[in-house]
Amino acid sequence: MLERSTSATDPIYEAYALGECSEATGFDWPYHVARRLLQEPIDIAITAALAEIGTLAGADRAWMFEYDAELLRFRNTHEWSRQGVRSFVEDLQDTPVTMIAWLHQFLAKGRAVMINRVAELPRPARPLQVEMLRQGDRSVLSVPVFHDGRLRACIGFDATAAERRWSAAEIGALFRCAELIALARYGSPRDGQPLADAARTFAPLIYLRRQGQIVGVDPQTILGVRSARDYAKVWLRDGSTVLDLRPLTLWAGLLPPALFLRIHRTAIVNLQHVSGLDRRVGDRWTIGLGQLAEPWPVSRPYRQELRQRLGV
Structure with a gap:
């Protein structure tokens, strides 16, 4: 694991396409995700996979949120948090995408966003910044989850103890984890279980907790x-x-x-x-x-x- 603190010369945020990370290799996070997705039921597998790769990445939280069918609302669905780090997965439910509009503009174009310094985000990101600061985030990495050309979800890491800058290699590995999760959750049905489709409206979720992992x-x-x-x-x-x-x-x-x-x-x-x-x-x-x-x-x-x- 490469731990990299931010420096004053780092940009406040960076946006990456997968192609810009394709040459960066050396992280086996996709292997850990694939192993979980093959061995366990999908929701349990996603949360367990987030726990594994979040730990490997030195994150304080690893999470996933999903969009509705019109990309107008989103909700948190899965989360892992390091011991002693507060969970916020139940807070954002049926939330207007306008709250994350600044971030969403990059995700919709298939770009990951590495926010190195949450406290210095530009004015257009103010609603998102307020929420991130409420959660104690200092740095955040967000990677879009696409299936069949549609933006379906987003996975990512939070750093709360100190500012972090994840490398292009780590961002590329998380892109590939997102591809695996998309195939498992939105692709071919498995064991007779119905596919997760984008909801018109969100039904209330019940959150199950086990060993720091939370699944809605x-x-x-x-x-x-x-x-x-x-x-x-x-x-x-x-x-x-x-x-x-x-x-x-x-x-x-x-x-x-x-x-x-x-x-x-x-x-x-x-x-x-x-x-x-x-x-x-x-x-x-x-x-x-x-x-x-x-x-x-x-x-x-x-x-x-x-x-x-x-x-x-």
Whole structure:
């Protein structure tokens, strides 16, 4: 890892096209991203990949945000932050692109932007600068994510402890990481999972946290949540599970009641993913959830409402 502080002779910001970084090699970040994308469900993989390359890059945060279909709004979706560094991933949701208009003009042209000194950004970047300073950013690297010629998202690094200038080689490596993420998230479907399409409007996300990594998930992709003592275990549609640090009682208030129902004092399920109700074994009721092999038990106090909601 090449750590490079900024100097007074460095420009305040720099914009790079991929072609300007093509000769700069020597970083294996794309390998780490590809390995994650091949081994894990897409959202978990993206966050884990950001954690790996963010650590390798000496960043204090690594993140991703996505645009809506018209490129008028954006929202944060994935983030890793170094221990002791505050997370802001939940703050910018359904945010007008006008707030990042100065940055967006470069991203839309396929150019990465290396902001060496956030505090000295030009006046047209003032709305973006205010937000970056609020988050404690001193230097920021942003790389566009394109698929089929469309700008879909942006990934990048924040430096909060000190000003940083990432090299052309590192920017080129991050460009290639962006290409891999675009192929995995917006390209061919994998394991029967639907592709992520640009949303007309953004549905509220629920943010799952694990080991400094944060991923925003649409509530519709959650199969169910079970109590795990003081924590909760979350099952996702892609087959992954996440141990979340919040208790089930808190989850009961997070999940939209139109989709979710408590079926046990220790379990809440997404009714859209109920694949069957089994009442054949004595007084024991169970339901199937998605492709999960193990059925979930339904306790007596919750059976009547379950039948009404399922229409059986």
